[in-house]
Amino acid sequence: MTRNSSSATGSDWTGMVPVEDTALAVTDTGGPGIPVVYLNGQFATQGYWKKVIADLGPGYRHITYDERARGKSQRSADYSFEAAVRDVDAVLAARGVDRPLLVGWSYGALVGAYWTSRNPDRARGAVMVDGAFPYDWLDEAMEQRIRTLFTRLGWFLPLLRPTGLAPRMSAGQQAESNIEVGRISRERELGPVLDSITVPARYVIASGTSFGSRGDEQERIRAGLDAVLTRNPNIRISAKVDSNHGAILRKDFRAIARAVREIEAVRDPDGSPTR
Template sequence: MTNDNRTSPTDAVQAWTGMVPVDDTALAVTDTGGPGIPVVYLNGQFATQGYWRRVIDELGPGRRHITYDERARGKKSKRSADYSFEAAVRDVDAVLAARGVDRALVVGWSYGAVVGAHWAQRNPERAVGAVLVDGAAPYDWLDDAMEVRIRKLFRRIGWLAPLLRPTGLTPRMSAEEQADSNIELGKLSRERELGPVLDGITVPVRYVLASGTSFGSKGDEQEKIRAGLDQVFERNSNIRLGAKVPSNHGAILKKDFRAIADSVREVAALGSPSA
């Protein structure tokens, strides 16, 4: 996809809401407009753009905020034959191209943090930096037993999804498609897979980490996963811990939006001092 109406980072852009075609689908996109380097928000695996409301309100109208719902998520984004991770990374470029954006600061939560890490590593000339919220921690948490557990979980809650779909709170994906996506995430999160991606990032990155559990986790599983970042911080001076907050994985955008906003401000200053 190409767009000839690209804007300078200092241009004030008009607000826009609409659908962006990509591959066999279309994504619901919201661009607040405004001046400065755009901040692009990448959602959790089955979450929607509405989750970022408090972070955006905290950062204020003086920045340009771009949010979107991934394939089959939310109320408007269309279904697809491809829900792979690579499709999710392509969608970042499709949204940026549609909105005429050359350089952006990416902010990703959970699954979106992994997407953001890959996009920043692959596009050093276009990435101002990244804020990764309780995700993208290299750790070998997926084994055969975990894969079975994931499939059982999504089958067990599958009956609820059709009831909530009209609200946009659950994706228009089958239980099997959701499980496949989660299992693919586990494979991508392995140290041998994600470690080199993080080591190759050359732009400023700040992590904001939650505490405690997430949906489907048990005991201290999540804290063990987060501990895998310690070596990443040691190996790559571009990557730092922005904050460790008390809320858990599911509540971090709601309760610790100020810490996330602080890291966005820091990365924006480091990555583009004139923005």
Template sequence: MTKNSTSSTKAIWTGMVPVDDTALAVTDTGGPGVPVVYLNGHTATQGYWRRVIAELRPGWRHVTYDMRARGKSRRSADYSFETNVRDVDAVLAARGVERALVVGWSYGASVAAHWASRNPERTVGTVLVEGAQPYDWLDDAIEQRIRALFRRMSWLLPLLRPTGLTPRMSADQIATSNIEIGRIARVRELGPIMDNITVPTRYVVASGTSFGSKGDEQERIRASLSTVTARNPNIRISAKVASNHGSILRKDFRAVAEAVREVAALDRAGR
């Protein structure tokens, strides 16, 4: 691990957290505020959260990290969804955070929902940005489409890695991980997870398409949230914004920050 600090009253820690066969690049702003841990989209890095963090400051403790093989984190032999849920524990333990507000975007929203469902006593609440939406969107045709898409992109991925736009994973590994999240998102799989969440939870949803989607696929997925909120009174939609799936953290970061404030206020009020 390494440690960097500033001369300000709040030291910012950056370093590598060893876990299993890898190490995760972590940033912790420190301070006495409510700890917020941010969980990235599938191929994204912790830098995607900078606008949300800037909007919230000061008064919060922000913990961000790159998932395995993303950003500055090292490669691993295991990129399964379960490792990403367990890695939340590893990061929080390494930084001495006992209880956190968990914010996830896209893939990270599903990680956040699973972690909150399993750890209610350690969760202030959750903000789920464009993810964790129970829907049976994956079928054989879409699975083949995902594999074909990343096979076509296989030549481009090594060229993009130095820019941080793609993980240090093979095209097949990225495709397999995308397909796994489709299976995890099925109603029979994700529905009980959402029913089991007992902490304040807010969705922020976008409009339009996402990378690889066609037609109104994404809007049909979002429509599933009416069932989620009807079944669990702890879960509400905080905002639906104009930006699309990929641009929401860049264009509508204020809506995400406001959902974080809303969840924290509910926790303080004891709901």
């Protein structure tokens, strides 16, 4: 089902976008404004962005979507990180979007960083919200910890699926997705990705703990960004806020919206809007 018709000059559109063996639930406000594509947390849904979207207002074209087996999107045989990056391209193509500004939270920040690095001529900029920190936090003990956690949650997760609070993925699939995040976040993997970003990029960083981690551990992970900031002048910290990882979209949506506006305001040396 779709609602209305949307293009660069049209109105709201909500529908399913076929991609590979699945279909993604997508919402596009349309209009002539800068297209902002929002990339969700690992098991989150597009509804998490409503406060950021409201703060930015109708002057932007807001595009949200649920990743595979999340929210209203359909299941798939492929829940890999590379599939998530490919899905950005699928949504952009389906909605006819050129030069988006990507805003990603947590897992979505990683997706945004990788896509922006690989598409320097297509990306307007990127905002990474408390994610995409190059740090070697994954070892064999942590892998086992993750698998044990999701095995214990396995009986409970199906009860949450009807509410939209859990993806339609098995506990094992969710565990492997978490482990993959650890692998691609290692400094030797993610560091070069961030170093190669040539468009304006901003970080909005949370404080304190996130689920399953200690506060000092989380702050060490965030500090992994420091070396990147010295190497790549295109990347800056827009704000470090008081909210923790889970509450940042709800409590510090204004800081995220400000980071989007910062990128919009960047100018090339000749005074024209960047890129």
